[in-house]
Amino acid sequence: MRLQADEALVVEAVRRNGAISRTRIAAITGFSRAKITSVANGLLAKEILAEIGDGVSEGGRKPRLLHFNNQLGYVVGVDLGATSLSVAVARFSGEILAHCSEPVDVRDGPEIVLGRVIDLALDLLAHHDIAPEQIRGIGLGVPGPVEFATGLLIAPPIMPGWEAYPIREAMQSAFPNSITMVDNDVNIMALGELRSGAGVGVENFIFIKVGTGIGCGIVARGSIYRGSTGCAGDVGHICVDRNGPVCHCGNTGCLEAMAAGPPIAQRATEAAHAARSDILLRYLEQGNGVLTAADVGKAAAEGDRIAIEIIQDSGRMVGEVLASLVNFFNPSLILIGGGVANIGFQLLSSIRQGVLLRSLPLSTRHLQIDYSPMGAEAGIIGAVSLALDHVFIIH
Template sequence: MPMKTPILLTAQEAEVIRALRKKGQISRMQISDITGWSKAKTSIEIRTLIDKGYLMEKDEGLSEGGRKPKLLKFNDQLGFIVGIDIGATSIDVLLADVFGNILQHVSEPGDVRQPPKTVLAQCIILVDQILKLQGCQGDQILGIGVGVPGPVDFSRGVLVAPPLMPDWENFPIRSFLKEAYPTAYVVVDNDVNIMALGEQRYGDAIGLDHFIFIKIGTGIGSGIISNGKIHRGSNGCAGDIGHICVDKQGPICRCGNRGCLEAMAAGPAITEKAIKAAQNGESELLLRFMKENEGIMTPELVSAACREGDEAALEIIRSSGQMIGDVLASLVNFFNPSHIFIAGGISNFGNHLLVAIKRAVLRRSLPLATTDLQINFSHIGAIAGNKGVIALVLEYLFVDEDKPFLSV
């Protein structure tokens, strides 16, 4: 069925969908309780949603005697959801049903520094591939979620001054994909926001309303969930913590400023410090590892040296952890999250990094803010983006017609 997308709902319909999304399936009585509608009004609203093809009835409710109440759920014939998770060096494409169950997944190397048309054409080939695997057509796609490693103006769906992918500046990702899949609603967001969503929907953050998801790799960024929703701020760049200044005299960051957290503590900074430690005689182990790796230092080698107990490598990691922890402490005081989840390549450093981060946060945060605070690695870190890009579509597929960029 060709569908106007996103699926625009009246405020009342949005209320039913919101309740349904929280519970998965729901009875008429529950809808009436949640919305405060009369029995008659509830029936009318539900009928409309069923007629429009969004909901269906299901005969599995429990009842104390008498006829079993009919439960309502999303219509599983509504269509499919596609997720495109574009990383710096890889592309993952996923197909899911309207409940968010992932049905197909394909992945291949990519290079985000290439022009957007080239990368998105590669994405379209992969989408066609998963449609074929599932035996369905492009017009059955309800929504496409796209995750990109750069700052996104969410309401326009474009990247703004993306350091990793300068050619993508203001490129109309949505209309490019809509040309290939005209019935699909396309949502674009940055990679860490979608990882936070993935954690909230599929990971350890299910049911959590206030948390920070931080990705530490080549760069450092965070996704903020506040009151159960992603907090994007007024232009979409909330959570870009990698460019908080740690040292005004520090090295120049790729953003052009000096001493940003990212320039001081992320992967390249770790590698650079390790090269110095190897060359100035501080660490024979790092020097040996580097020589064995054709003279190239990598964060993985620093991690391996940490596991061997190399003091110089440990100090590099402790120092990164401390700087990240100091910044997080300010965020904890400011935002009071219940949890911080850490993911990204550098999180493979394990406990040494985690302990240093925790120590700095506890030392510098207000006691009340850390009473229940938990800081841990994300268990789904490696696939949080894949999961999150599906969650992103589900979050924005049904929208209140008066507030198209607020999820219901």
């Protein structure tokens, strides 16, 4: 849907605030009353906005409030991880109407996985009597590097078969009136925090995801910073130990190969086999020979010394890389999310320690480092926000 620049500012104010009076919009945009009246009338005529009930009076008669026309359409948010898939349908206000998740193996390739995405979205729409033609925007997060301008995955390490696959076209074939935006999963988590979470109103922050892989989303001056081709924040392949293990990227000692979920599980498995920890051995047996990072977290919560040491080592390495980012970028907030963020407080405290030890005092003076309070929700809320950010074309 095309908007003039003035209209876009008013639409943005409605999006950020929900039902809103013309007086409030004037205060937010700096437009005169006359200008608000003319822009709002234009948006009402285009049936993008509608008027509802009476707001709270500020002295005179009660103001009519502007909000999105409910007939305008809906957006779909998709958060695709290496092993999980979430799909949500939302109103233009950002309110999520329906949401579902299921396990997936992204290595099954785009035909199967996107087919599943479309089926789940169609199911959700059918339950709410919404036609596929009413979907105006789709935001899709994927666990790989995305060229943002084209929505194509470029050399994704854990997504065989997805290289340059036309995701937008596949989605448009099912939702003909929609525009699809594809972004890296960590960027959409950062966007979720920026729009509705701990990042609201924070100008410069970093969201780091520690899970099967490690990556970060960068918010600079209030918006996602993607760099020149879209892969800004790919910190998982920063070298932390030249003599470390070989990473799936081909280099040695990458942060991801040393500190993400799989190396945590791997080290714990070795310790259990070497009979260095009875507790880890018990979890290994319970898991039929497979230990996960979550098991290591449980063992640490039971006071297992080896498990605590493994988690602390991981946190220290993440913290050291973050310290370089802090010195370089000077954020005021670092949020830690992803599957491994549920592993317990030791990870957070050693990340904090790693950052503080190696950053300049001025850069850490007002720096806050916390687990993401939104957790897994950040991705799906970010995917919906990504769709909403691009549903209107400003010209």
